[in-house]
Amino acid sequence: MDLLKSIQVFEQVAKQQSFSRAAEALNLVPSAVSRQINELEKWLDVRLINRTTRSLSLTEDGKTYLLKLSDIREQVTQLRHPKNYQHEIKGLIKLTAPIMIGQYMLPSALAEFKSLHPDVDLSIALMNRKIELVEEGIDLAIRVGHLSDSTMVARNMGKMEFKTVASPAYLAKHGTPNTLKDLKNFNCLINTVVANAKRWSYTLDGKNTIVKVSGSLEVNDSQSLKAFALASQGIAQLPNFYVNQALESGELVEVLSEYAPSPLPINLLYPSQRLLSPTVKALVDYLVNHLSQYKSNW
Structure with a gap:
């Protein structure tokens, strides 16, 4: 068995998630790819890939060995071409x-x-x-x-820092939250991209505090969330770099700044x-x- 070739084939199969696509990338026939994987599994005495008629996936051993074998191939490449490879x-x-x-x-x-x-x-x-x-x-x-x-x-x-913001028009109509408990009385714009989207993080008395929020508008894109805040649809919690310019222009206003969310x-x-x-x-x-x-x- 050509160990380095088998490693190369295994890497391609893992990358392409397909024997046929790996064969195409390596300019081999699929049967040759399958044979290389079988020989490598036999040599290692572990199953590297779970195969079904419709898909394949790496086993837990496969994930571990992919890293180890890739490292071996990389080191051999460096030994073959030390000067060129380094630069x-x-x-x-x-x-x-x-x-x-x-x-x-x-x-x-x-x-x-x-x-x-x-x-x-x-x-x-x-x-x-x-x-x-x-x-x-x-x-x-x-x-x-x-x-x-x-x-x-x-x-x-x-670190990514966050601010809680709303438009002046929204605050003029609905009031301004002064404490974290006040958020329950406001329409909070929910960013579903974030894990635990309806649980906003703040700092209270030096400790991280989670506040449950709710609202009538949810979206999975931060730019869209900012646009809804600018359109006076509610209060949003967004990264600084999304809102700093709007805060400087006055299009948005920061609220609850004394409870700055944990970065x-x-x-x-x-x-x-x-x-x-x-x-x-x-x-x-x-x-x-x-x-x-x-x-x-x-």
Whole structure:
């Protein structure tokens, strides 16, 4: 068995989630892909992939071995081409991020990175669901919130701060909340992108406090939520960078500022057991340094 070839085939199957697509990417016939996977499973004495007639997925062992085997292949590549490999910044990087981060921060940063490294191809998936990096072939992920996955390396890029806002017209008509308990008397605009969307976080007496809210309008997009707040439809809780300009112009007014919501960390993640290629490492270092300029506005 050609171990390195089998590892390469396994990586493609995991990435493509299909034997036939992996075969096409590797310029092989599907039977050859299947044979390589069977030989690798036999050699490791573990099942790597659950197969059905309609789909396939990595087993828990498969997820673990994908990281280990990818690391082995990466190290062998470096041994074969040590000088060229260390300085070569080229190839495809797959990156995922929440929609609000992607829309606000990433375009200018990634455009500049591309101008510095024109041989790098970027595939960017903006989505609000949490995805499995290994199973879906993602190199890097930007995530907002406290982390619980110990299999990932996290590089902190700052914290996202929030403000509670409403339009002057809405407050003139309905009054202004002065305490957290007052929120129950107001129409709160619900951002369904956020986990526990109807439970808003605040700081009270130095401690994190959760307030249950409700309202007649729910939306899964932060920009739309801001638009509804500007249209005097209710009170919204949004990241600073979405509302700072509207607050400066007077289109929105901050309320309950003395109970400022607890900020959430923003992290750049990659699998802990994966050896970063020079290309991916270059993007990680660049983003961590470049996006620090936004920290004062988060």
